[in-house]
Amino acid sequence: MRHRSLFMITTAVTAGALTLSACGSRDDSGSDSGGGGTTVVIGLDAPLTGDLSAMGQGIKNSADLAVKIANKNKEVEGVTFKLEALDDVAQAATGQQNATKLVGNNEVMGVVGPLNSDVGQSMQKVFANANLVQVSPANTNPELTQGKDWQSGKKARGFKTYFRTSTTDAIQGPFAARYMVNEKKFKKVYVIDDKKTYGAGLAATFAAEFKKLGGEVVGTDHINPDDKDFSAVASKVAQAKPDVVYYGGEYPAGAPLASQIKNAGAKVPTVGGDALFSPEYVNLAKQNAEGDFASSVGAPLETLDTAKQFIADYKAGGYKGGYEAYGGYSYDSTWAIIQAVKAVVEKNDGKLPESSEARKQITEAMQNVSFEGVTGKVGFDEFGDTTNRQLSLYEVKSGKHVSVSTGEFDG
Numbered sequence: 491m492r493h494r495s496l497f498m499i500t501t502a503v504t505a506g507a508l509t510l511s512a513c514g515s516r517d518d519s520g521s522d523s524g525g526g527g528t529t530v531v532i533g534l535d536a537p538l539t540g541d542l543s544a545m546g547q548g549i550k551n552s553a554d555l556a557v558k559i560a561n562k563n564k565e566v567e568g569v570t571f572k573l574e575a576l577d578d579v580a581q582a583a584t585g586q587q588n589a590t591k592l593v594g595n596n597e598v599m600g601v602v603g604p605l606n607s608d609v610g611q612s613m614q615k616v617f618a619n620a621n622l623v624q625v626s627p628a629n630t631n632p633e634l635t636q637g638k639d640w641q642s643g644k645k646a647r648g649f650k651t652y653f654r655t656s657t658t659d660a661i662q663g664p665f666a667a668r669y670m671v672n673e674k675k676f677k678k679v680y681v682i683d684d685k686k687t688y689g690a691g692l693a694a695t696f697a698a699e700f701k702k703l704g705g706e707v708v709g710t711d712h713i714n715p716d717d718k719d720f721s722a723v724a725s726k727v728a729q730a731k732p733d734v735v736y737y738g739g740e741y742p743a744g745a746p747l748a749s750q751i752k753n754a755g756a757k758v759p760t761v762g763g764d765a766l767f768s769p770e771y772v773n774l775a776k777q778n779a780e781g782d783f784a785s786s787v788g789a790p791l792e793t794l795d796t797a798k799q800f801i802a803d804y805k806a807g808g809y810k811g812g813y814e815a816y817g818g819y820s821y822d823s824t825w826a827i828i829q830a831v832k833a834v835v836e837k838n839d840g841k842l843p844e845s846s847e848a849r850k851q852i853t854e855a856m857q858n859v860s861f862e863g864v865t866g867k868v869g870f871d872e873f874g875d876t877t878n879r880q881l882s883l884y885e886v887k888s889g890k891h892v893s894v895s896t897g898e899f900d901g
Contacts (some may be wrong), residue, residue, distance in 0.1 A: 495803035496525075497724045500615055504570075504681060505651045505776075507561070507883055512718060513589075521839075522664050526873060527550050527568045527569060527570055527572075528568055528570070528841070528842055529569075529570050529572055529597065530549070530566075530570070530571050530572070530597070530599045530656045530791075531571075531572045531573075531574050531595065531597040531599065532553070532571055532572070532573050532598070532599065532600050532601070532602060532824060532825075532827055532828075533573075533574050533575075533576065533595075533598045533600070533602070533818055534549070534550055534553050534573055534574065534575040534576065534601065534602045534605075535575075535576050535579065535585055535588045535589070535592070535601060535602075535603035535604045535609070535613070536549040536550055536575070536577070536603045536604055536605050536757045537577065537578055537579055537580040537604075537605055537606070538550060538575065538576075539577055539579060539846075540579045540580055541740075541742035542552070542578070542580045542605060542606075542740060542742065544811060544812075544814055545605055545628070545768060545814045545815060545816060546577075546580075546605055546795050547604065547810070547811050547814075547822040548811060548812060548813045548814030548815070548817045548820070549602070549605060549627055549628065549814075549816050549817070550573075550575045550820075551804070551809040551810075551813065551817070552627075552800075552804065552810070552813050552816075552818070552821040552824070552895045553573055553575075553602050553609050553820045553821065553823070553824040554573050554575075554807075554809075555668065555800070555803055555804055555809075556806070556820075556821045556824035556825050556828065557571045557572065557573045557822060557824060557828075557876040558807075559803065560825070560828050564672035565666050565828055565831045565832065566828065566831055566835055567835075567840065568835070568840060568841075569831065569832075569842075571624070571828060571831075572597075572695065573824075574592070574595070574598065575593070576588040576591065578603075578604055578605075578606075578609050579607070580605065580606050580609065580636050581675050582606075582608045582611070582612035582614070582863070584609075585604055585606075585609035585610075585613050586612040586613055586675055587617060589601075589612075589616035589617055589640065589672040590616055592622070592846045593616055593619075593620040593622055596845040597845075597895075598622065598731070599612075599621070599622075599623075599827070599831060599842075599848060599849060599852055600622070600624070600625065600827035600830065600831070600852060600856075601617065601622060601624045601625070601648070601827075602624075602625055602626075602627065602820060602823045602827065603624075603626060603627070603628075603823075604626060604628070604629070604643065605628045605629075605816070605887050606629070606686075606687075606740075607629045607630060607634060607687040607688040608627075608686050608687035608688065608690070609769045610624075610626050610629040610631075610634055611633075611634060611687055614648070614651075614652050615649070615719060615746070616635065617649070617651045617652070618649040618650070618651045618652070618847070619830050620846075620849065621651060621842050621846065621849045621850040621853055622651060622849050622853070623651050623653065623827065623830065623849070623852055623853040623856050624651055624652050624653065625653045625654065625655060625823040625824075625826050625827060625856070626652075626654040626655070626656065626823065627651070627654070627655050627816045627819035627820040627822070627823040628654075628655055628656050628815075628819065629654050629656065629688075630654075630656055630657065630658050630659045630662060630688060630692070630763070630787070630818045631659055631687050631688055631691045631692075632658045632659060632660040632691065633687070633691065634648075634650075634652060634654070635647060635652065635654065635658070635659075635873040635874045635875050636660075636873050636875075637638075645873065647715045647874060649874075650853065650874070651853050652874050653856055653870050653874040653875075654874065654875060654876060655819045655823045655826065655863075655865065655868060655876050655878075656764075656774075656787040656788075656816070656819050656824050656876065657787045657788075657824045657876055657878065657879055657880070657881065657899075658764065658875060659688070659691050659692040659695050659803075659876070660695060660696070661786075661879060661881065661899040662692065662763055662785050662787065662881060663692050663693070663694070663695030663696035663697075663698075663699060663763070664695055664698075664699035664899065665785055665883065665897075665899050666696055666736075666761055666763070666783065666785040666883060667696050667697075667699035667700040667703065667893055668699065668703065669783075669894075670700065670705075670761060670783075671700060671703040671704065671705050671732055671787045672703070674733075674734070676705065676733035676734045676850050677704075677705055677706060677733055678705065678706050678707075678708045678730075678731070678732045678733045678734075679696075679697070679699035679700055679705060679706070679707055679708065679712045679732050679733065679734050679735065679736055680703075680707075680708055680709045680710070680711075680726075680727045680730050680732040680734075681693050681696065681697045681707055681709070681711075681729075681735075682710070682711045682712065682713060682723065682735065682736070682737050682738070682739075682747070683712055683713075683737070683738035683739060684712070684713055684714070684715040684738065684739035684740070684743060685713075685714075686715070686739065687713045687741075688738070688740075688763075688765065689715075689737075689739035689740070689765075690712075690890050691738070691739035691764045692738040692762075692828040693736060693737070693738030694701045694738075696736050696761075697710075697736070700736075703741060707724060708730045708731070708732050708734070709727065709730040710863075711723050711726065711727075713739070713743060713747065715739055715740065715742065715743035716743075717743070718746060719750075720743075720746065720747045720750045720751075721750055721754065722757045723747070723751075724747070724750040724751045724753070724754035724756070726752040727751050727754065727756045728755040728756040731756075732756070733758060734756060734758050734759055734761055735748070735751055735756070735758060735759070735760045735788075736760075736761050736762065737760055737761070737762045737766070738763065739765065740760065740765040740766070741765060741766050741770050741771040741774065742770075742774070744760070744762050744765070745772075745773075745774035745775040745779065746770065746775070746893035747760070748760035748775055748778060748779070748782055749774075749775045749776070749778035749779075752778045753778070756805070758827065759781045759782050759783055760782045760783075761783040761784070761785075761813060762781070762782075762783070762784050762785075762857045763784065763785050763786075764784065764785060764786040764787055764815050764816075766782075766784035766857045767784040767785070767786040767884060767891060768814060768815060769812070769890075769891075769893075770783070771886075772847045772886055772889055772890070772891070773891070779889070780886055780887070780888075780889075781885065781886060781887075782885070782886045783883060783884065783885050783886075784883075784884050784891060785881060785882065785883050785884075786815050786881070786882050786883075786884065787815075787819065787867065787880075787881060787882075788818070788819070788865045788878065788879050788880050788881070788882065789865075789866070789882055789896045790882055790884075790896070791813075791817070791818050791864070791865070793864065793893070793896075794864075794865070795805075796862060796863065796864055796865070796866055797818055797864045797865070800813075800817075800818060800821055800864040801813075804817065818863075818864040818865045819864075819865055821863070822863035822864050822865050822868050823876075825861065825863060825868070826856065826861075826863075826868060827852070827856070829855075829859045829861055830852045830853075830855040830859055831852055831855075832853040833858070833859070834848060834851045836882070837851070837855075837876075838851075847890070856870070857870060857874075865878065866878050879898050879899050880896065880897065880898045880899075881896070881897065881898070881899055882895065882896040883895040883896075
């Protein structure tokens with residue numbers, strides 16, 4: 491049976507500090523809340539159930555691990571961190587409701603998530619109005635940090651409370667396009683997307699770079715990701731005879747789409763972004779996943795010295811399921827919030843200011859956060875985007891995603 495910690499909140503008026511005392515139970519995520527001192531709650535939003543739950547649970551577990559490590563090592567003297575995880579079911583409306591709930595909890599000093607860019611978009615203003623910092627480990631649509639006109643060069647940051655540790659589709663799409671043209675020598679592509687913020691944006695950046703490099707887009711289409719039968723689109727792809735298919739969307743629809751395209755006679759690889767980079771893609775497409783590609787942010791964690799301790803700790807933690815594509819970024823997003831809290835506590839003689847002022851100062855501190863994280867150097871530019879522009883491309887070989895290219899995009 492799960493228990494919620496009961497908190498007695500006392501405001502030390504003369505010191506202007508917020509003091510929280512906990513009863514030392516365990517929260518809903520399983521993180522130890524400890525006892526005594528100041529408790530800081532880190533919220534988390536991700537799809538914890540539904541089709542994308544494998545990725546969502548990896549995000550939650552990795553954030554939980556960061557909280558546990560911070561508490562174990564007493565990363566912030568006198569502060570105990572607690573994780574409150576909410577399920578958005580990959581729905582923007584639910585994410586917005588979760589954002590409102592987290593804002594209403596005065597103990598929440600930062601939020602990790604979400605997974606989906608359209609969900610992130612729905613949460614931004616809610617958090618901005620409350621000066622509550624948000625760090626996504628997975629949102630990749632450039633518009634979230636650089637505004638609607640980013641492609642024209644007119645970049646404008648809309649929300650100073652929004653940050654992300656994953657790089658954007660502005661470089662993820664072109665990175666894959668360069669490999670397809672320069673390395674695979676593909677000249678014709680059929681582009682499909684799911685009409686969502688992430689998928690449509692990613693497909694557009696891939697197509698633009700593919701054409702820029704001399705390739706031809708022989709057809710475009712959109713699908714409803716809730717459908718299961720994509721035979722009509724698959725037939726059109728087969729008739730267009732492309733060298734490759736690019737899909738902007740997530741693996742629950744991407745895998746059956748790619749499989750049905752091959753079954754329709756187009757024996758060509760399907761390429762997608764980080765939302766296809768999951769073992770679940772192979773589980774769904776089975777043998778038809780062979781030869782397909784997925785780009786993802788950063789380098790493979792298994793190749794990074796900075797990730798060795800995270801991988802060992804995750805395995806030792808006994809978490810159900812893997813850390814998936816965004817585990818390292820979720821850990822780093824959580825750790826960034828912890829470091830921002832640490833900066834504010836040190837600035838205020840070892841205490842947090844009262845709730846609203848603490849949130850404001852933590853958001854300001856986030857802009858200057860810099861540390862060596864699981865995924866490499868963690869820091870943020872003037873838009874709140876990560877300064878880590880490294881990317882990888884994976885090909886499905888013998889039922890597993892295998893890295894075939896890693897580098898920093900220079901475009």
